[in-house]
Amino acid sequence: MEFANRFHNVKATIGTPAALLLLALYLGWVVLASLQADGPAVITVDGSSTLFPITEAAVEEFQSSHRGRIRITVGISGTGGGFKKFCRGETDIQDASRPISLGEREACRRNGVVYHELPVAYDAMTIVVSRRNTWVDSITLQELKRIWEPSAQRTVLRWSQIRPAWPDVPLKLFGAGSDSGTFDYFTEVVVGRAKASRGDYTASEDDNTLVQGIARDTYALGYLPFGYYENNRQRLRAVPVDAGEGPCEPSRETVENGTYHPLSRPLLIYVNERSAARPEIRRFVESYLGAAGRLAGEVGFMPLPDDLYRLAAEHFRSGRLGTVFHAKAAGMSVIDLFRQDTTP
Amino acid sequence: MTQDMHRLIAGNKRRDRFFGWAGLAAMVFAVTILLLLLVTLGLEGGRRLSWEFLTSYPSRVPERAGILPACVGTVLVMLVTAVTSVPLGVAAAVYLEEYAPKSRVTAVIEINIANLAGVPSIVYGLMALGLFVYPLHLGHSILTAGLTLTLLCLPVVIIVAREAIRTVPSGIREAAYALGATKWQTIRDHVLPYSTGGILTGVIIALSRAVGETAPLITIGALSFIAFLPSPPVTATPPFLSVRWLFDPFAVLPMQMFNWISRPQEAFHLNAAGAGLVLMLVTLAMNGLAYYIRYRSRRRIRW
Structure with missing residues (x-):
C-alpha cells in the first residue's frame, strides 16, 4: 500500500513531465513532417x-x-x-x-x-425589360448611350425622353455593379469609355437580384449576361439592339454569326x-x-x-x-x- | 374605499392581461417568422436533401452537385476555431475573474472585450487578411479561416466564461483556501469543474454563430469551387499523423450557398436551399448540444 502510494508519487513527479515532453516532441515531428511533405x-x-x-x-x-x-x-x-x-x-x-x-x-x-x-x-450582353413592358420593340446604340452616359444622371428619367413615341412614365434602370467585368465592357462599348456610367441606377453584382427587379417593374430597363435572360424568358423580354444595321435580337445564331454586334x-x-x-x-x-x-x-x-x-x-x-x-x-x-x- | 380598491385591482388585472397578450403576440410573431423560414427552406431544400447530396462534389449539373467539400471544410474550420478559442478564452476569463487586480487597467480591458463582441464580422476578416494571410504567410488556408473565426468568437467566449465563473459561490473558494489549497488548485479542482457547463454552453453558442459567417471568410479568400478534400490527417509513413490539412484550401457551406444562389438556373437555387437546410440543422444540433450540456451540468452539481 505504501509502496503503491510512493510509486504513484514518483509517476506523478517524473512520469507526467516525461510523457508531456515525449508528446510535444512527437507533435513537433508531426508538424515538421507535414510542412515538408509535398501535397498534390x-x-x-x-x-x-x-x-x-x-x-x-x-x-x-x-x-x-x-x-x-x-x-x-x-x-x-x-x-x-x-x-x-x-x-x-x-x-x-x-x-x-x-x-x-x-x-x-x-x-x-x-x-x-x-x-x-x-x-x-x-456572351451576349442582353438589354432586357419586363414582360409587362409593351412599348419597346428595339433600341439603338445611341439611345443606350444617352441613357447610360454619366451626364444622363438625374436628367434622363423618363421613357419619353429616350424616344418621344414612348410613354411619359418613369425610367427605372438596373445594371451590373462597378466591380464586375460586365460593367466594364458594357460602359466601354455603349458609353465609349470603360467605367464611365451614370450612378443613379440599381446596381448589383448578383445578376439574380437584377432579374427579380426588372421582372417586377413595368418601367425597368437593364442589362444582363445572356444566361440570366435565357433562364428567365418567361419573365423578361430581350430588346433587339440596333447598331446601325437594323435591330438584332441576341441569340446563339446572331452572336455566332457576328450580327449581334457590338454587345457580344x-x-x-x-x-x-x-x-x-x-x-x-x-x-x-x-x-x-x-x-x-x-x-x-x-x-x-x-x-x-x-x-x-x-x-x-x-x-x-x-x-x-x-x-x-x-x-x-x-x-x-x-x-x-x-x-x-x-x-x- | 373598497370600490376604489376594486377599481384599482381591476385596472391592474386588465393591464396584466394586456401585457400577457402583447407578450404572446410578440412571441407568436417571432416564432411564425422562424417557422416560415424553416418551412420554406424545408420545402425547397428538403427535396434535394439526400445521401448523395451530402457526399458529392459540386458540379455544373445541379442534380449531380453536392456539398461534400463544403461540409468537410466547415467542420475542419470549426475544429480549428474550437481548439484555439476555448483554451485562450477560458484562460483569459479565469485570469480576469480570479487573478487580475481590480484596477483601472482591467476595467479598460473589460470594456474593450465587451466592445469587441459587437464589432462587425467583416472587420475581423480585414484584420485577418492583413495579419494571417500576408505577413504570417498562412495563405488562404483552413488554418487562416479557423483563426479568423477564433478572433470572432473570443470576446463572446471570454464574456460567457466569466459569467459562468462568477456563478461559482465564493464560499467554495474560501473553503478551498481554508484547507490550504493554492489559487490554481482551487480553480482546477473547483471553479472550472463547476462552471464547465456554463462555459461550454457559451462556447457552442459562439461557434454556432460563427458556423454561418460568410463575410470574414470572403475577405480572406474562401473559394467557391473545390472538388477535392483536404489532405488526410493520418498517413502511411511515420509519423503517421499529419497536419497538412491545416494549410489546404477550403470551401465552407455559406460560401457554397452564396455561389449557388447567384446562378441563373432555378435548380441551383434549390441546391442552395438544401445547403441552407444542412447549415440550419448543424446549428440546431449545436444549440441542442449546448442545451443538453447545461442540463447535465446543472443536475450534477449541488451546493
Whole structure:
C-alpha cells in the first residue's frame, strides 16, 4: 500500500513531465513532417463570376479523370479583383469577362508576369425589360448611350425622353455593379469609355437580384449576361439592339454569326506563362480549350467558332504571349483580333 | 374605499392581461417568422436533401452537385476555431475573474472585450487578411479561416466564461483556501469543474454563430469551387499523423450557398436551399448540444 502510494508519487513527479515532453516532441515531428511533405499539385484559378460556370465545368471534367493527384481551386473575386491577384503572381489562371485593361497590363509588367490569352466562349450582353413592358420593340446604340452616359444622371428619367413615341412614365434602370467585368465592357462599348456610367441606377453584382427587379417593374430597363435572360424568358423580354444595321435580337445564331454586334463579348482565360510551364497546368488548359465549346453551351453561353478554339490552342502550344486587345479593340470581331499579330 | 380598491385591482388585472397578450403576440410573431423560414427552406431544400447530396462534389449539373467539400471544410474550420478559442478564452476569463487586480487597467480591458463582441464580422476578416494571410504567410488556408473565426468568437467566449465563473459561490473558494489549497488548485479542482457547463454552453453558442459567417471568410479568400478534400490527417509513413490539412484550401457551406444562389438556373437555387437546410440543422444540433450540456451540468452539481 505504501509502496503503491510512493510509486504513484514518483509517476506523478517524473512520469507526467516525461510523457508531456515525449508528446510535444512527437507533435513537433508531426508538424515538421507535414510542412515538408509535398501535397498534390494545386492549380489556382480566380476571377470573373460570369465565367465561373464554364471553368467549374472544365475543372469538373478534368478532375474526374485525375482525382486526387491534381487539385484545382476556383475563386470568384470578379474580373478586376482576380486580375489584381493574377498580376501579383498569386494565381495560375485568371477568368476574365473582358479583356485585360491597360492598368492591369502595366501591373503585370511591373511584376514580371507574362501571360497567354485564350478565348473560351461568347456572351451576349442582353438589354432586357419586363414582360409587362409593351412599348419597346428595339433600341439603338445611341439611345443606350444617352441613357447610360454619366451626364444622363438625374436628367434622363423618363421613357419619353429616350424616344418621344414612348410613354411619359418613369425610367427605372438596373445594371451590373462597378466591380464586375460586365460593367466594364458594357460602359466601354455603349458609353465609349470603360467605367464611365451614370450612378443613379440599381446596381448589383448578383445578376439574380437584377432579374427579380426588372421582372417586377413595368418601367425597368437593364442589362444582363445572356444566361440570366435565357433562364428567365418567361419573365423578361430581350430588346433587339440596333447598331446601325437594323435591330438584332441576341441569340446563339446572331452572336455566332457576328450580327449581334457590338454587345457580344468574348470570355477569356489568362494563363501565367510561368505556370504554363507546369505539365499539369498545360494539360488542364488544353483540355479546357478542347471542351469549352460544348461546356459553354451547357451552362448558358455561346461557343466560339471551332477554328477559333483551334487557333487558341495553337497559340498556347506555340507559346504566343500578351493580349490582342490593344487600343480600341472593343467591338471588333474576336476572330479577326486573334488572327492578327500579337505583341507581348 | 373598497370600490376604489376594486377599481384599482381591476385596472391592474386588465393591464396584466394586456401585457400577457402583447407578450404572446410578440412571441407568436417571432416564432411564425422562424417557422416560415424553416418551412420554406424545408420545402425547397428538403427535396434535394439526400445521401448523395451530402457526399458529392459540386458540379455544373445541379442534380449531380453536392456539398461534400463544403461540409468537410466547415467542420475542419470549426475544429480549428474550437481548439484555439476555448483554451485562450477560458484562460483569459479565469485570469480576469480570479487573478487580475481590480484596477483601472482591467476595467479598460473589460470594456474593450465587451466592445469587441459587437464589432462587425467583416472587420475581423480585414484584420485577418492583413495579419494571417500576408505577413504570417498562412495563405488562404483552413488554418487562416479557423483563426479568423477564433478572433470572432473570443470576446463572446471570454464574456460567457466569466459569467459562468462568477456563478461559482465564493464560499467554495474560501473553503478551498481554508484547507490550504493554492489559487490554481482551487480553480482546477473547483471553479472550472463547476462552471464547465456554463462555459461550454457559451462556447457552442459562439461557434454556432460563427458556423454561418460568410463575410470574414470572403475577405480572406474562401473559394467557391473545390472538388477535392483536404489532405488526410493520418498517413502511411511515420509519423503517421499529419497536419497538412491545416494549410489546404477550403470551401465552407455559406460560401457554397452564396455561389449557388447567384446562378441563373432555378435548380441551383434549390441546391442552395438544401445547403441552407444542412447549415440550419448543424446549428440546431449545436444549440441542442449546448442545451443538453447545461442540463447535465446543472443536475450534477449541488451546493
